[in-house]
Amino acid sequence: KGEHRLALSGTPIENTTMELWSLFDFLMPGFLGTPDWFRTEWAVRVEKYKDEQKTEILKSMIYPFILRRKKEEVEKDLPAKIEMVEMLTMEEEQLKLYVNTAQYYSERVLKAIDEKGVEGSAFVILEAMLRLRQVCLFPHLVDPEFKNIPSIKFGRLIEMLEDILSEGHKVLIFSQFVKVLEIIRRHFDNEKMDYCYIDGSLDAKTRGKEVKQFQEDERKRVFLLSLKAGGVAINLTAADYVIIFDPWWNPAVEAQATDRAHRLGQKRVVTSYRLIARGTVEEKMLSLQSRKREVIDALLGGEGQSGGDLNWEEIQELLA
Numbered sequence: 001k002g003e004h005r006l007a008l009s010g011t012p013i014e015n016t017t018m019e020l021w022s023l024f025d026f027l028m029p030g031f032l033g034t035p036d037w038f039r040t041e042w043a044v045r046v047e048k049y050k051d052e053q054k055t056e057i058l059k060s061m062i063y064p065f066i067l068r069r070k071k072e073e074v075e076k077d078l079p080a081k082i083e084m085v086e087m088l089t090m091e092e093e094q095l096k097l098y099v100n101t102a103q104y105y106s107e108r109v110l111k112a113i114d115e116k117g118v119e120g121s122a123f124v125i126l127e128a129m130l131r132l133r134q135v136c137l138f139p140h141l142v143d144p145e146f147k148n149i150p151s152i153k154f155g156r157l158i159e160m161l162e163d164i165l166s167e168g169h170k171v172l173i174f175s176q177f178v179k180v181l182e183i184i185r186r187h188f189d190n191e192k193m194d195y196c197y198i199d200g201s202l203d204a205k206t207r208g209k210e211v212k213q214f215q216e217d218e219r220k221r222v223f224l225l226s227l228k229a230g231g232v233a234i235n236l237t238a239a240d241y242v243i244i245f246d247p248w249w250n251p252a253v254e255a256q257a258t259d260r261a262h263r264l265g266q267k268r269v270v271t272s273y274r275l276i277a278r279g280t281v282e283e284k285m286l287s288l289q290s291r292k293r294e295v296i297d298a299l300l301g302g303e304g305q306s307g308g309d310l311n312w313e314e315i316q317e318l319l320a
Helices: 018-027 035-047 052-065 092-116 119-137 152-166 178-190 204-216 251-258 281-300 312-319
Strands: 081-088 171-175 196-198 222-226 241-244 270-277
Touching: 018 035, 018 052, 035 052, 052 281, 081 152, 092 119, 092 312, 119 152, 119 281, 152 171, 152 178, 152 241, 152 270, 171 178, 171 251, 178 222, 196 204, 241 251, 251 270, 270 281, 281 312
Parallel strands: 081 270, 171 222, 171 241, 196 222, 241 270
Antiparallel strands: none
């Protein structure tokens, strides 16, 4: 019954343009039609068929009702941010394990879908995605018997740290897997390296202590962080390097992680690396992110944030 309606969102479109419809259905019911009509006439044509005419028309319809300020407009004094993707080719043993794992789970997923349909196969699909990603990170996460198979990503991480730390920089290392952080921590402990650490199990007081140490103590040059736990409300401008050890479906989450260092108070150029295993589910995730971001950028004018759930076509592409 309010005289005016306002929708406030940092991610007006996170996964599909149907989320945009839901916002406008609250703001101005009927403006974008019924959900079925909007999905058929707009969402499918914009997202799936990349219909430029439809995209421009939809943009012109919603543009007068959207007020956006992008980060570069608000924080003009920030130094540059350099984002790099480093593609890594797995060595023979790790690659062979990945191919075998992909083949095994592709057969399982197809069989499950034949018997239970897509929705009834969600657990098998999620397991397949998890196992493939684990092989890319540390093969022994899949099974301890693969302990002796080296990780190309871990090897490259150690090389990068040697260069970054030898030049006097500080670095943030993000992973969404706590087990991955634990493996890296053990290596640091064995090497007698000073570091700070945050994951979702730590309380606010402990997190604050770790952040303060990293910001103020010159001996603390490495910060290990869980991607979700360390992605918001943390100021880490002492670091000017960021390494995303494993990609996440939603590029907005990765951007938030990098922006722990690239924010007001930062005086140096921030360099962010994403380590990606070539020819794997990780590389395909980047492709999906890019395509979804293009749609959102076209509608909202840049800084698109995409990710969220995957549809069946995308799952097939990832498992191919």
